Amino acid sequence: MDKIKEILRGVRLLDPLSDFDGVVDIAVEQDGVQWIRKASGDPSGLWLFPGLVDMHVHLRTPGYEDAETLESGLRAAVAGGVTCVGMMPNTTPALDSVDLTLAVKKKGESFGLTGIEPIPCVTMGRAGENCTDLEGFARCGITCFSDDGSPVEGDKTLREAFNCIAPFNGVVIEHPEVTAMAAGGVVNLGRASTETETQGIPESAEYLDVERCIGILRDSRSGARLHLTHLSSPESIRLAHKASMEGLRVTCDVTPHHLALNEEAVIALGAVAKMNPPLRSEESRKKIVDMVKKGMVTAIASDHAPHPAGRKELPLSAAAFGITGLETLLSVTLDILGREAGMHPLDIIRLLTTAPAAILGTVPPEIAAGKPLNMVLFDPKQHWTYSKTFSSSSNSPFFGKKLTGKVLRVWFGLELYREGEFV
Numbered sequence: 155m156d157k158i159k160e161i162l163r164g165v166r167l168l169d170p171l172s173d174f175d176g177v178v179d180i181a182v183e184q185d186g187v188q189w190i191r192k193a194s195g196d197p198s199g200l201w202l203f204p205g206l207v208d209m210h211v212h213l214r215t216p217g218y219e220d221a222e223t224l225e226s227g228l229r230a231a232v233a234g235g236v237t238c239v240g241m242m243p244n245t246t247p248a249l250d251s252v253d254l255t256l257a258v259k260k261k262g263e264s265f266g267l268t269g270i271e272p273i274p275c276v277t278m279g280r281a282g283e284n285c286t287d288l289e290g291f292a293r294c295g296i297t298c299f300s301d302d303g304s305p306v307e308g309d310k311t312l313r314e315a316f317n318c319i320a321p322f323n324g325v326v327i328e329h330p331e332v333t334a335m336a337a338g339g340v341v342n343l344g345r346a347s348t349e350t351e352t353q354g355i356p357e358s359a360e361y362l363d364v365e366r367c368i369g370i371l372r373d374s375r376s377g378a379r380l381h382l383t384h385l386s387s388p389e390s391i392r393l394a395h396k397a398s399m400e401g402l403r404v405t406c407d408v409t410p411h412h413l414a415l416n417e418e419a420v421i422a423l424g425a426v427a428k429m430n431p432p433l434r435s436e437e438s439r440k441k442i443v444d445m446v447k448k449g450m451v452t453a454i455a456s457d458h459a460p461h462p463a464g465r466k467e468l469p470l471s472a473a474a475f476g477i478t479g480l481e482t483l484l485s486v487t488l489d490i491l492g493r494e495a496g497m498h499p500l501d502i503i504r505l506l507t508t509a510p511a512a513i514l515g516t517v518p519p520e521i522a523a524g525k526p527l528n529m530v531l532f533d534p535k536q537h538w539t540y541s542k543t544f545s546s547s548s549n550s551p552f553f554g555k556k557l558t559g560k561v562l563r564v565w566f567g568l569e570l571y572r573e574g575e576f577v
């Protein structure tokens with residue numbers, strides 16, 4: 155047995171896999187948990203939960219290393235309490251070959267910061283016409299696919315993809331968008347487009363594609379899995395939930411920013427709050443929070459989308475879509491779903507750990523005696539200002555803002571991060 159390095163006393167352990175919520179003392183070795191016991195003293199007020207699984211992250215490599223490098227992106231992940239990253243393929247070149255995808259995964263993992271779940275393209279060049287070597291990816295243990303940044307355009311191609319991935323329990327992660335409806339759009343169609351005098355993107359540009367994908371999945375009779383990502387419209391969530399009730403294997407996620415912000419943010423702040431799908435009305439935001447509370451949403455993902463200042467500090471219509479999100483994922487999500495919606499913290503942590511792990515088909519993170527270290531120490535009451543980032547970009551509407559709830563320490567294999575610094 156290894157030597158105990160330290161004992162964390164009186165921490166509230168929130169472990170979704172074992173459904174445990176209680177105050178414990180926990181003995182930490184160099185690289186594992188030795189024992190967990192009922193706390194002997196007073197609660198510290200701190201929470202301990204497994205490292206987060208963020209299933210939607212843009213690491214921008216290869217091709218846009220001015221926005222993010224693998225190392226800077228993964229450091230931002232750890233600083234946010236994320237120890238498993240779902241890596242999106244809209245790079246240049248796109249992650250549409252097994253060799254390139256494995257090379258990027260290997261390089262990313264060489265930093266020893268987080269696990270990486272690559273999510274290569276469904277179609278070559280994300281063009282929506284010809285499927286990538288889906289079976290070849292599966293032989294290398296890669297079973298999640300997305301053309302994110304775009305939907306999988308070809309209807310027949312999407313059906314072929316469902317048929318191909320079903321035998322190995324793969325999943326298509328769809329960025330739902332009717333591109334012809336969203337083309338040229340800048341912000342939400344409604345108050346935001348009127349106020350900013352730009353072209354609007356309606357919610358129907360999202361939910362009509364949700365409907366299309368569900369229809370194609372149903373017709374394929376493949377039994378394949380479909381995951382609908384970054385949903386911004388309550389109607390999209392309603393359709394996804396209805397399909398799952400019907401027995402189709404459909405899941406969905408929402409982002410912290412669509413839970414926390416409405417279109418007033420882009421009217422007030424401009425391009426730093428410009429994203430795709432856009433921030434919606436307050437009415438839609440409230441409905442989405444309520445739907446998460448009702449269990450209609452499977453997971454929360456950051457959609458971390460870094461951009462250098464040069465692509466954001468432009469007129470609203472010319473600026474790039476997307477905001478960074480890894481470092482604010484926990485604070486923002488817990489604040490809205492905990493404080494505003496009154497959800498139990500264990501249920502919120504589940505949406506950020508075991509639930510996305512199940513969608514990605516990766517090992518669920520857990521905190522248990524004899525297991526390797528994969529955990530986050532979090533102060534739910536601490537107020538802090540988001541003024542320093544490990545990302546190469548700082549395009550976040552939360553940058554410079556006061557937040558509640560802070561990541562104190564992160565262990566993944568070893569202790570990696572402590573009080574704002576890498577160990």
Ligand SMILES: [Zn+2]
Nearest residue numbers: 302303329384
């Ligand atoms: Zn997307």
